[in-house]
Amino acid sequence: MMSSENKTTTNGQKVSVSVPSDPDPGHATVKLTASSDRDHKYLTQAVEEAYIGVERGDGRPFGAVIVHKDKVLVSCHNMVLRYKDPTAHAETVAIREACKKLNGIKLWECEMYASCEPCPMCFGAIHLSRLKRLVYGAQAEVAVAIGFNSCVANGVKGTELFHKSSLEIVKLDASIAEQVFQNTKGKFTL
Numbered sequence: 001m002m003s004s005e006n007k008t009t010t011n012g013q014k015v016s017v018s019v020p021s022d023p024d025p026g027h028a029t030v031k032l033t034a035s036s037d038r039d040h041k042y043l044t045q046a047v048e049e050a051y052i053g054v055e056r057g058d059g060r061p062f063g064a065v066i067v068h069k070d071k072v073l074v075s076c077h078n079m080v081l082r083y084k085d086p087t088a089h090a091e092t093v094a095i096r097e098a099c100k101k102l103n104g105i106k107l108w109e110c111e112m113y114a115s116c117e118p119c120p121m122c123f124g125a126i127h128l129s130r131l132k133r134l135v136y137g138a139q140a141e142v143a144v145a146i147g148f149n150s151c152v153a154n155g156v157k158g159t160e161l162f163h164k165s166s167l168e169i170v171k172l173d174a175s176i177a178e179q180v181f182q183n184t185k186g187k188f189t190l
């Protein structure tokens with residue numbers, strides 16, 4: 001069972017999250033934390049990337065930022081149309097670039113900020129790359145509502161394996177992230 005909760009944080013921002021109402025080993029744990037200015041700053045950058053990607057014709061409205069030791073290491077967006085590559089989601093592009101920049105395959109010290117909840121493919125890549133923290137904005141269902149394949153909606157809650165991971169997952173206030181889909185509708189091809 002999933003339940004929705006609205007929580008008002010110390011700085012007055014509302015955080016809406018869905019969490020399992022009972023301990024459930026079949027679901028990844030989405031942490032309820034007060035949203036910090038830091039998290040909102042990087043999430044906003046990921047959302048801006050989503051707009052940039054559509055404006056440039058690179059891909060669909062998704063952005064991702066990887067932060068390493070409190071500095072932006074990679075800031076990118078969906079490149080599916082530009083690269084003619086259905087796997088070039090913002091999150092996988094970000095992971096590839098971060099690994100190149102750090103010259104390694106483990107992103108232990110990195111956090112990812114994604115404008116939208118990652119799809120199962122990206123969620124798998126996030127685990128394989130050992131990112132320590134994932135912060136996302138819109139729920140994948142918002143993307144599905146404008147025509148994206150419904151399989152994208154099962155990333156965070158769909159896979160039992162991920163529950164055992166040490167990855168911290170934070171869902172932030174989604175309004176700016178959710179608006180991306182309405183604001184870019186009709187400006188990209190599905």
Ligand SMILES: [Zn+2]
Nearest residue numbers: 089118119122
């Ligand atoms: Zn993806």
